[in-house]
Amino acid sequence: MAFPLPLALQAFAMSYTVLARKYRPQAFEEMTGQEHVVRTIENAITLDRVAHAYLFAGPRGVGKTTAARLLARALNCEKGPTAHPCGVCRACTEIRDGTSVDVAEIDGASNNGVENVREIRENAKYLPQRDRYKIYIIDEVHMLSGAAFNALLKTLEEPPGHVKFIFATTEAHKLPDTILSRCQRHNFRRISAAAMLGRLKDIASKEGITVSDSSLSVLVRQSEGGMRDALSLLDQVIAACGLTPTDEQVAEALGAIDRMVIHACAQALLTRDAKTLLVRTEELFNRGVDMKKLAEELALHLRHVFVAKVTGNAPDELADADRQAVTALARDADAAQIARLFDVVHTSVWDINRAPQPRLALEMALLKGMHLAPAAAIPELIARVEKLAAGQGAPAAGAPGGRSAPAPFRA
Ligand SMILES: Nc1ncnc2c1ncn2[C@@H]1O[C@H](COP(=O)(O)OP(=O)(O)O)[C@@H](O)[C@H]1O
Ligand SMILES: [Mg+2]
Ligand SMILES: [Zn+2]
Structure with missing residues (x-):
């Protein structure tokens, strides 16, 4: 934070769950702006045609991890497999909290060695302990070493039926073709400004924040299509200005110009x-x-x-x-x-x-x-030249810089 918070706000900040976590979508239909991905995955679940390996590619903060967890829930929900996991059974709640024994979330950046992948392979042989599938979510999968990719490839070639892989990456171009060709790939998009504004308005009103659309659109612009960034900025605004920030305060807090x-x-x-x-x-x-x-x-x-x-x-x-x-x-x-x-x-x-x-x-x-002189539209200039050539009319006012107002250009 750029400046010290008043005491009351500090206490408020301490008991505060960051908005991005609080508002992580808990159902596919809550996801903003990734309809193309959501639809395909929902269909696959409904038609029982879920691939054994998925790759979720796209910029940061647009819903890759969220979708991976929702897919894991869809597969392992006690009422499932279903495109609408119940959200309350043990499988669902444990996946939400990251404590499920059968769903492993692995950070590819810090577990990038061949030995890490060998461990996964060994482990994958055994049946799930409680739920339907053993699911490995590997984040930032492009960080794996060459040897690790090779080891992973063997498992991807002949995965046990009870194993699903969900890879997420911000840099899909760094993945070997051999891996890419064995995954079903989904490209996550930057979230459109209009969709993002809608979601921010919704969250702001749930949080009792009175903030103008105009201010929210400054946030939207700064977040460049990433929902996590937008929500972090909103956190920042609330911390700096409280629950009723003016446009000027928001601009100031974000280092933006009103x-x-x-x-x-x-x-x-x-x-x-x-x-x-x-x-x-x-x-x-x-x-x-x-x-x-x-x-x-x-x-x-x-x-x-x-x-x-x-x-x-x-x-x-x-x-x-x-x-x-x-x-x-x-x-x-x-x-x-x-x-x-x-x-x-x-x-x-x-x-x-x-x-x-x-x-x-x-x-x-x-x-x-x-x-600069107002540039007249080309058709109008031609008409003027033709008029002159035909000996009609004097040159347009002869004002230096040609200040005679041109007819507005109509597109
Ligand atoms: N498509 C989305 N719809 C709604 N909220 C989203 C979306 N994408 C991201 N978020 C918000 O941002 C947070 C981080 O999203 P996450 O899925 O971890 O992003 P990624 O894995 O793509 O970096 C979520 O908890 C949620 O609050
Ligand atoms: Mg993520
Ligand atoms: Zn459930």
């Missing part, structure tokens, strides 16, 4: 309000905000405005309030102008990175971007 400030900057850019833009930049600079981060956020915001302009809808991943703001900006701006400003801001990220005075680099990039 959405409304970003919005104000984008608006100033699009409406050529240099003064506001400079004032805002200075404020952020004085608050210690990283100028590169500001440029990145601004580029992202312009991207959203552009999407809203060309598709007619603000991106789904935004909270309602942000969507309205983005839609309003898009309505009043010209697509070519948004695109050009995006280019300017996006390119400036590289320059700011190298600049000895990042603030100067950013300000100049923004001011230049703002004062």
